[in-house]
Every structure is written in C-alpha cells, then in structure tokens.
Amino acid sequence: AQSVTQLDSHVSVSEGTPVLLRCNYSSSYSPSLFWYVQHPNKGLQLLLKYTSAATLVKGINGFEAEFKKSETSFHLTKPSAHMSDAAEYFCVVSDLGNTPLVFGKGTRLSVIA
Amino acid sequence: DADVTQTPRNRITKTGKRIMLECSQTKGHDRMYWYRQDPGLGLQLIYYSFDVKDINKGEISDGYSVSRQAQAKFSLSLESAIPNQTALYFCATSDPRGPEETQYFGPGTRLLVL
Numbered sequence: 001a002q003s004v005t006q007l008d009s010h011v012s013v014s015e016g017t018p019v020l021l022r023c024n025y026s027s028s029y030s031p032s033l034f035w036y037v038q039h040p041n042k043g044l045q046l047l048l049k050y051t052s053a054a055t056l057v058k059g060i061n062g063f064e065a066e067f068k069k070s071e072t073s074f075h076l077t078k079p080s081a082h083m084s085d086a087a088e089y090f091c092v093v094s095d096l097g098n099t100p101l102v103f104g105k106g107t108r109l110s111v112i113a
Numbered sequence: 114d115a116d117v118t119q120t121p122r123n124r125i126t127k128t129g130k131r132i133m134l135e136c137s138q139t140k141g142h143d144r145m146y147w148y149r150q151d152p153g154l155g156l157q158l159i160y161y162s163f164d165v166k167d168i169n170k171g172e173i174s175d176g177y178s179v180s181r182q183a184q185a186k187f188s189l190s191l192e193s194a195i196p197n198q199t200a201l202y203f204c205a206t207s208d209p210r211g212p213e214e215t216q217y218f219g220p221g222t223r224l225l226v227l
Contacts, residue, residue: 009153032214043203044156044218090155094214100146100171101216105155 002027002095006104014112019063019078021107023091026072033074034092034101035065044090050074061085086111116140117219119204125225126194134189134222136204144207145187146216147171147179149200156203162187163209194226 007022025031035047048059055067061084065076074091091104117138126132136145143164148156148171158171160179168179176198180188191198201223205216 034215036218043220044205044216046215046217049215100158100161101214103148103156105153 002031002093002102004091004093004102004104006089006091006107008107009105010108010110012110012112013081015083016080019076019081019085019109021076021089021091021109023074023076023104024072025074025091025093027093027095029095032094033065033067034094035059035063035074035076036090036092038088038090038106040087047076047089081109081111083111083113085109117204117206117217119202119219119222121222122220123223125227127227128195130194132191132194132224134191134202134204134224136187136189136219138185138204138206138217138219140206140208140217141184142206142208142217143184144209144214145181146205146207147177147187147189148203148205149173149198150203150221151200159189159202191224191226196226199224199226 003026005024033050036044037047038044048057050057050067058064063078088106090106092101094101120135146161147159150156157173159177162181178190201221203221204219207214207216
C-alpha cells in the first residue's frame with residue numbers, strides 16, 4: 001500500500017527567498033506523484049505531476065519538484081516566493097491506475113513581506 | 114462554467130438530520146470521488162466510483178452513503194448527521210484513459226452540524 005508523509009505542517013518564508021516543501025512517499029510499485037495547492041476558501045488545483053518520465057518536473061507558477069527514488073522523496077521547490085504563494089500544499093501518491101490517490105496531511109506555506 | 118460543481122456550497126444542519134451533497138461534472142470522466150477535509154488531516158477518501166455501476170468504500174465511509182445516478186452525478190448522503198461530520202467536503206473526478214490519473218476538484222461544500 002502507498003503512503004505519503006509531508007515532513008512539515010507549516011513553513012514560513014520571506015518574500016523573494018526560496019521555498020522548500022518536503023515530501024516522502026512509500027509505494028510498492030512505480031508511483032505517480034502529484035503536488036496540489038489549495039488557496040484559502042478554494043478547491044484544490046494541480047501544481048505538477050510525476051509519472052515516470054523526467055525526474056525533474058516543472059509545474060505552474062514557477063514550482064518544480066524532483067523525484068528521487070533512492071531517497072523516496074518528491075520535494076517541492078521554488079526559487080523565489082511570492083505573497084500569492086501563501087496556501088496549503090498537498091503531496092499525493094498513486095500506485096496504480098485502479099487505486100485511489102493517497103494525500104499527505106498538507107503543509108501550510110506562509111510568505112512574509 | 115466550472116467543470117466540477119458542488120451544491121450546496123455551504124450548509125448548516127442539526128444533529129440527526131439527513132442531508133445530501135451533490136456533485137456534477139461536465140468533463141465526461143468515469144471516475145468520481147468524495148473526500149472530507151479536516152484541519153491538519155489533509156483529505157480523507159469517503160467513497161469512490163469508477164463507473165456508474167461501481168461504488169467503493171474509502172478509508173472513512175462509516176456514517177456516509179453515496180449514489181451514482183449517472184456518469185456526471187455523484188451524491189453523498191449523511192443519513193443521520195453528527196457534529197464530528199462538520200468538515201469541508203470535496204468532490205473530484207478523473208479519467209483513467211489519461212497517461213496519469215490527475216484528479217479535478219470541485220470548489221467544496223462547507224458543512225456545519227450543530
């Protein structure tokens with residue numbers, strides 16, 4: 001069975017500094033991995049996804065994530081935070097096409113002016 | 114127009130009442146899901162349906178039931194609401210024919226059980 005652990009429940013950064021949101025996964029197969037973002041009072045939006053192609057995945061709004069099989073990690077990064085990046089971020093894993101997604105508990109990102 | 118819609122967006126009800134949350138989609142996807150979100154717990158899967166004739170329990174199905182009326186409609190019912198079912202509820206859809214199974218979420222229904 002698959003699982004995902006988001007290592008920080010809350011991350012706070014200053015505007016213009018790098019963002020790192022950490023995610024480790026457990027999977028019995030070659031997983032598909034996703035990052036979703038949820039802005040306050042909004043639904044979830046897909047940021048990026050990994051599906052066994054390139055290990056460095058680029059998403060929307062300047063975010064990217066690197067799949068590292070040896071470390072079972074899929075950390076989300078952005079070189080320079082904007083105030084509009086303040087949101088809740090979810091790391092998600094899927095083992096196979098016929099199993100539902102498994103969500104991490106979320107990391108709340110705060111951006112300080 | 115939104116691809117995945119949920120009604121109502123907000124609902125206040127009393128303990129013991131039966132309520133239904135509805136989800137509709139125009140994406141033509143076969144797969145639909147209901148999640149609840151509680152602060153600090155992320156999203157937990159309640160029920161999912163891979164096609165009109167297929168219904169599966171998720172990790173927290175107790176106290177809930179679902180109905181897949183058509184490919185485009187998937188309803189969630191609370192037979193007898195209790196206060197700990199106060200949460201934000203999301204519907205989602207996905208297409209298994211795609212190269213990866215991205216899920217598309219509705220805007221959510223905020224439910225308060227008094």
